[in-house]
Amino acid sequence: MVKYFLLLLLVALTVGLFVKQYQYLSPSPPKIPRFETNLPTDQPVVISPKSGDTITGPLVIKGYIPKSWTFEGQFQMKLLDSQRRIIIQDRVPVEWDNENKKDTLYFVESYNYHTSATSGFLVLENDNPSGLPEKQKNIEILVNFSKPPPDTVYLFLYNPEEDKKICDCVACQVVLPEPVKIAHTETPIKDTLNLLAKKMHPDFYVKSLNLKNNILTIEFPVIDSFTSGGSCIQGINLLQVVKTAKQFPEVKFEKVIPDEIFQP
Numbered sequence: 673m674v675k676y677f678l679l680l681l682l683v684a685l686t687v688g689l690f691v692k693q694y695q696y697l698s699p700s701p702p703k704i705p706r707f708e709t710n711l712p713t714d715q716p717v718v719i720s721p722k723s724g725d726t727i728t729g730p731l732v733i734k735g736y737i738p739k740s741w742t743f744e745g746q747f748q749m750k751l752l753d754s755q756r757r758i759i760i761q762d763r764v765p766v767e768w769d770n771e772n773k774k775d776t777l778y779f780v781e782s783y784n785y786h787t788s789a790t791s792g793f794l795v796l797e798n799d800n801p802s803g804l805p806e807k808q809k810n811i812e813i814l815v816n817f818s819k820p821p822p823d824t825v826y827l828f829l830y831n832p833e834e835d836k837k838i839c840d841c842v843a844c845q846v847v848l849p850e851p852v853k854i855a856h857t858e859t860p861i862k863d864t865l866n867l868l869a870k871k872m873h874p875d876f877y878v879k880s881l882n883l884k885n886n887i888l889t890i891e892f893p894v895i896d897s898f899t900s901g902g903s904c905i906q907g908i909n910l911l912q913v914v915k916t917a918k919q920f921p922e923v924k925f926e927k928v929i930p931d932e933i934f935q936p
Contacts, residue, residue, distance in 0.1 A: 713738050713775040716796050716811055726816040729826055730849040730919060731783045733764070733794065734834075736776045741809060742766055743799035747779075750797070753789035760785050763799065768839045780834050782848050786921040791816045825854050825864045828915035829871060830908045844904040847911050849919075861920050865890065868916045872909060873898050886924035888917055892933055903936040910934040 718735040721727060731751060741747050745768070751760040760783050767778040797810040820826075826849035835846040857863050862881045869876040873895060880891040890913065892899065900906065910928065917926050928934060 713740070715809075716741070717776075718794075718796070718811075718813060721794065721813060721815050723813050724816070726818050728818045729820045729824070729851060730828075730915075731760070731785055731794075732780070732848060733783075734780045735778075737766055737779055737796070739769065739775055739777055741796075741798035742777065743801050747799045748797035749781075750795040751783070751785060751792060752795060753787055753792040755789075756793070759787050759789075759792065765838070765845065767837065768843065778837050780837065780846055780848075782828065782915065784915065784918045787817060789817055820851070823854055823856060824851050825860065825867075826851055826916070826919050827864070827868045827871060828912050828919075829868075830912060842904060844907050845911075847908065847915055849915075861888070861917065861923070864919075865913065865916060868912060872912065883922065886922060888923045888926040889929060890917070890926065891929045894930065894933060899933045900935050906934045906936055 716735055716737045718733070720732060720734040733749065737747050746763040746765050749760070749762050749764045750758055753759055762781075762783070764779055764781050767774070769777060792815055794813040794815050795810055796813075798808065800807050800809075828847045828849050831846050831848045832842075834848065835843050838846060852867060854860065854863060854867070859881075861883065862878050865878050865881070869878060869892070875895055876892065876898070878890060879893055882889045894900075899909070913928060913934075914926055917923050
């Protein structure tokens, strides 16, 4: 009986030592912090695009940037081709921080681009008003380019969920592309803008359209309480039209008529 008890005690001690050693050698995996609550404050966190992603259609960039990388609420962005030629260069607006409580700020922006390259780089840079090289910071993300599927166009539409991430109220600045199929047509610009117009208002449409020397003139009807009034909504309306039109490479500039349309 005593021998049996001692044998059980020896087995229990052996198992206990093994479990303790196993826990030491193989700790449970650490919890991954959510970006929104535990962000690095010394470098950007890019949600989209990821390194090696293929961009089909317009470019959407999204992520978090250290406040120290911004100046007057913006930072620098470049899209380069594989030969490091500039495709897009812009200052990207970031999340508002009126109470000055955040070290890292959210950003989201969309861009049309046109290139024959199949790969390139997205470069995020700190806004460095001093111009001093020692204060310059940047990160590069390798991206690939692919043409949209045939008969696919993009409608740039206001995105209230993303807009609220920029401001606790309404930032009135975030429009993002949504792909739609369109039948083969001899007037793709007009047909695409008409699709957008119907999304904006059921009675809205393109009355006339003229493209000359890369300048697109678009005529819309005046609709009471829709095409005027409120700087926020009219700014969004105009931005939706401009970005949707500029997905077509032949459109470099645009003009909306009559002049009173989309005015506060």
